[in-house]
Each structure stands twice: as C-alpha cells, then as structure tokens.
Amino acid sequence: MAKRVGMEVSLAIGEAAKLADVDVVAAYPITPQTHIVEHIAELVANGELNASYIPVESEHSAMSACLGSAAVGARTFTASCGQGLELMHEVLYVASGMQLPIVMAVANRALSAPLSVWGDHSDVMAVRDTGWIQIFTENGQEVFDTVLCAFRIAEDQGVLLPVMVHLDGFHLSHMIEPILIEEQADVDKFLPPFKYPLALDPKKPVTMGAFAPPVIFSEAKKAQEVNLQASKDVIIKAWAEFARVFGRKYSPVESYRTEGAKTLLMTMGSFSETAMETIDKMRAEGKDVGLVRLRLWRPFPTEELRLAVKDAETLIVFDRALSLGGQAGPVCSEVRSALYNQDKKPRVTNIIGGLGGRDVTVAGFEEIINRGVKLAQKGSQPEFEMFGVRE
Amino acid sequence: MAAKNEREITWKNLGVGAIVTEPGSASQYQTGGWRSQYPSYDNSKCNKCGLCYIFCPDMAIEQQEDGFYKPNLFYCKGCGICAKECPKDVITMLEEGS
Numbered sequence: 001m002a003k004r005v006g007m008e009v010s011l012a013i014g015e016a017a018k019l020a021d022v023d024v025v026a027a028y029p030i031t032p033q034t035h036i037v038e039h040i041a042e043l044v045a046n047g048e049l050n051a052s053y054i055p056v057e058s059e060h061s062a063m064s065a066c067l068g069s070a071a072v073g074a075r076t077f078t079a080s081c082g083q084g085l086e087l088m089h090e091v092l093y094v095a096s097g098m099q100l101p102i103v104m105a106v107a108n109r110a111l112s113a114p115l116s117v118w119g120d121h122s123d124v125m126a127v128r129d130t131g132w133i134q135i136f137t138e139n140g141q142e143v144f145d146t147v148l149c150a151f152r153i154a155e156d157q158g159v160l161l162p163v164m165v166h167l168d169g170f171h172l173s174h175m176i177e178p179i180l181i182e183e184q185a186d187v188d189k190f191l192p193p194f195k196y197p198l199a200l201d202p203k204k205p206v207t208m209g210a211f212a213p214p215v216i217f218s219e220a221k222k223a224q225e226v227n228l229q230a231s232k233d234v235i236i237k238a239w240a241e242f243a244r245v246f247g248r249k250y251s252p253v254e255s256y257r258t259e260g261a262k263t264l265l266m267t268m269g270s271f272s273e274t275a276m277e278t279i280d281k282m283r284a285e286g287k288d289v290g291l292v293r294l295r296l297w298r299p300f301p302t303e304e305l306r307l308a309v310k311d312a313e314t315l316i317v318f319d320r321a322l323s324l325g326g327q328a329g330p331v332c333s334e335v336r337s338a339l340y341n342q343d344k345k346p347r348v349t350n351i352i353g354g355l356g357g358r359d360v361t362v363a364g365f366e367e368i369i370n371r372g373v374k375l376a377q378k379g380s381q382p383e384f385e386m387f388g389v390r391e
Numbered sequence: 392m393a394a395k396n397e398r399e400i401t402w403k404n405l406g407v408g409a410i411v412t413e414p415g416s417a418s419q420y421q422t423g424g425w426r427s428q429y430p431s432y433d434n435s436k437c438n439k440c441g442l443c444y445i446f447c448p449d450m451a452i453e454q455q456e457d458g459f460y461k462p463n464l465f466y467c468k469g470c471g472i473c474a475k476e477c478p479k480d481v482i483t484m485l486e487e488g489s
Contacts, residue, residue, distance in 0.1 A: 097408065097409070098408040098409075098410070099407050099408030099410075100408070160407055160408070197407055198406075198407055198408075198410050198412065205414055206410050206411060206412050207410065207411035207416075208408065208410050208411075209408075210409070210410075210411045210417075212409065213397075213420070215397050215398060216397055216400060216405075216409075218402075219400060219401060219402040219405055220402070220405055220409040222402035223402040223403070223405045223409070226402070
C-alpha cells in the first residue's frame with residue numbers, strides 16, 4: 001500500500017527520484033531548488049539510494065555531467081531554477097539535440113535584476129525553445145507523480161528526450177503537503193529499466209554531437225522537431241498507464257467547471273489551485289466562469305487547447321512572466337497564435353501577475369476575471385495588463 | 392547515420408540524436424569545397440624536402456611514388472601555407488578554375 005505522509009514537496013521529489021532508482025544526480029544548489037538536491041544527497045549518503053551524487057561547481061557543469069551520464073545509459077536526474085537554469089542554458093540544447101533523456105525538476109523562480117529568489121515563470125520562458133518536454137504541476141502529489149512519469153516519457157524508445165518538471169518555487173517547493181508515496185513494486189511495474197540504444201561503449205564507438213555543416217543541420221533540426229511534436233502521444237499514453245497503475249489521471253490541457261462557461265480563465269502551475277477556488281465562489285454566485293489549466297507546455301498541445309476553449313466568448317490568459325518589449329505574456333502569445341486561424345474562438349485578453357513571488361489570492365483572481373471581461377468588452381484593448389501593480 | 396553521400400541524407404534517415412555510428416565518417420567530408428585558390432606545383436624546382444607535407448594543417452599533401460608531393464584537392468582548403476613555407480618557390484597559389 002502506498003503511504004500517505006506529510007512531507008515538504010521538495011523532499012517528495014527526492015523520494016520520487018529514489019523510487020525511480022536514479023543512477024546519477026549532478027546538481028548545484030540554488031534557492032528555491034536547494035531542498036530537492038539536499039534531500040537526494042542525504043539519501044545517497046545514508047545508503048538509501050544507490051547512486052552517484054556529483055557535487056559540481058556550477059549549473060553549467062551540472063548539466064554537462066548529466067549529458068555524460070545519460071550518454072552511458074545511466075538514469076540521470078538533476079534540479080535547478082532561475083539564474084541556475086540560465087547558467088546551464090546552452091547545455092540544455094545539447095541534451096535535447098543529442099536526445100539524452102535527462103529528467104530535471106525546476107522550482108520556478110524569477111530572473112534578476114532586481115534580484116529575486118521568489119517564484120514566477122521567467123526562468124521557464126527563457127528555456128522555452130530548448131527542445132525539452134516541459135510539464136507543469138499544481139500540487140505536491142502532482143510533482144511526485146510527474147517525476148515518475150517524466151522518466152517513463154523521457155526514456156521511451158520512441159522519444160528519448162529530456163523532460164523538465166516545473167513546480168512553482170516556494171509556493172509549491174516549500175509547502176508541506178499530504179503526499180501518497182507509492183510502493184517500490186508498483187513504481188517498478190510502471191517504470192521499466194532504462195536502456196539507451198547507443199550508450200557510449202569502447203567496443204562500439206559512436207560520435208555524439210558531431211558538427212553538422214549547412215548540408216545536414218536543417219535535416220537534424222527537422223528530425224528533432226518532428227520527434228518532440230510526436231512525443232505528445234507518448235506523454236498521453238504514459239499518463240493513461242499511470243492512471244491505470246496509480247489511479248490519478250493527467251492530461252495536456254485540463255478543464256475545471258467549464259461546462260457552459262462564457263468566460264474562461266487560463267492558468268499554469270500552482271496558482272491554478274487558488275483559481276479553482278475563485279471559480280467555485282463565482283459559480284456559487286451564478287456566474288458562468290470556468291478554468292482551463294495548461295499542464296503540458298512543450299510540446300504545445302495546440303489541438304487540445306483549441307478544443308478546450310472553442311465555446312467560450314472570453315478567454316483570460318494569466319501569465320506569470322513578462323515578455324519584455326513584446327506583445328503579451330509568453331503563454332498568451334502562444335494561445336493567441338494557436339487560435340488566430342480558427343473560425344470559432346474566444347476573445348483573448350492577457351493579465352500578467354504573480355511576478356517574483358507576489359501572491360494572487362482567491363479575491364485577486366476574481367478581480368482578474370472581472371477585469372479581463374471588461375477589457376474584452378471594450379473591444380479595443382491593450383495587448384496585456386499587469387495585475388496588482390501600485391500606481 | 393547511413394554511410395552515403397551527405398546530400399542524399401533526409402531528416403527521416405538520421406538516427407537517434409543524429410549520433411554517428413560509423414567511425415571515420417569525417418573522411419567523407421569534402422573540405423576542398425571551401426577553397427578559392429589551389430596550390431600549383433612546379434616540380435622542376437622541387438628538392439623533395441617535404442616541408443609542404445609537414446606544414447599542411449589538413450594532411451592534404453601526399454608523397455607520390457616518384458618522391459614528389461601532390462595536394463589532395465578533395466581535402467585541400469587552399470590556405471596557402473604550403474606555398475608560403477616552400478623554400479624553393481615550387482608552389483604558386485592560383486585562382487580556383489584557372
């Protein structure tokens with residue numbers, strides 16, 4: 001039987017990595033990711049997890065060490081966020097380009113300056129196009145589950161891509177929640193051993209990351225793009241299998257009380273749970289509002305999104321990052337782009353908030369929904385508006 | 392990656408991570424395509440010292456059976472180091488196609 005325990009979410013990630021029986025963890029601590037890697041280091045030091053823990057000197061080195069370990073066919077895990085994720089930026093492209101199925105938890109954090117250790121999605125958006133599969137989570141159980149799913153998806157022989165598991169820094173990483181820690185035997189059933197088809201072996205030498213002159217680079221990128229897009233089917237199947245074994249179901253786009261809703265709010269990450277309470281409150285008052293949550297960020301679930309919002313009149317996209325100098329928040333830009341050529345689509349407004357750890361309360365989301373509806377009704381509207389900024 | 396002419400490889404026949412499984416496949420890369428000048432040898436001045444062969448950064452100069460040296464134009468990038476180093480002015484860099 002799975003054990004239900006009160007545990008800090010960061011520690012539950014360590015427990016998931018232990019149940020996944022990871023072989024190598026190379027990581028550099030950075031707030032608010034620190035507790036994740038601290039706990040894994042403890043598990044290794046205590047002999048509870050038989051893995052190599054490599055305490056590297058930087059995040060650039062962390063991801064570089066992960067490349068090497070995945071390339072020899074070792075199950076590889078790491079975690080980072082914010083400035084750390086930025087320091088490993090260039091190496092992220094190498095992991096996806098070389099199809100090395102590394103799993104990384106990212107405790108989403110704002111980017112300097114001004115210096116902020118608190119959460120938002122700026123770090124995610126900066127690594128949006130690195131070719132990693134990216135999945136958002138809303139609570140501790142989802143984080144635990146998604147780490148297990150991430151290994152299964154990453155290591156699928158038809159995928160072989162690195163996966164980021166996003167959890168909001170502090171708002172999720174530092175919460176103590178009741179979490180079902182699954183049995184080793186069940187995890188083993190769900191997660192087969194990792195076999196990398198071209199693992200480094202002196203007896204069968206291969207060249208990884210060879211240079212590609214103009215005559216072949218485009219072909220390599222096309223292959224990468226097709227592979228990443230096609231991974232969506234494997235992700236959906238992995239979630240279905242997870243539901244079969246563990247009873248908890250996940251989807252690329254999830255709807256909450258959207259039946260007959262003229263107005264939809266769209267969120268990503270842990271703020272979705274607060275937004276659900278707002279929807280409950282407004283529904284109780286007879287307002288036809290609903291919530292759409294984007295779980296799968298890469299590959300972008302275009303079809304699922306179109307289906308989820310097609311009957312609404314207004315869609316208010318809540319972004320937790322600015323696209324400085326751009327037209328809207330990063331999520332909203334992609335949502336608008338996904339809907340632009342559709343005949344039947346809602347009017348899309350964009351509210352940006354929750355930056356650098358700023359909380360958005362139940363009342364806050366109600367304000368956001370009302371403001372979004374007003375902006376949509378006005379017709380000519382700004383492309384986005386920032387929420388809760390003191391004038 | 393299948394061992395065939397790079398221009399015949401489509402995105403569909405690139406393997407996992409574009410990993411190269413065939414050793415030594417870089418020898419198929421025609422670096423001679425970069426060249427705008429080629430080395431022309433006047434062997435009547437050559438004393439077969441081999442300095443051109445030693446200095447060539449691409450090992451693209453080969454000694455013939457008669458002892459004279461000849462550039463392998465499949466690899467020669469036309470850098471001109473051989474012409475610069477030759478103590479007997481055997482080598483002249485000429486425009487490609489001349």
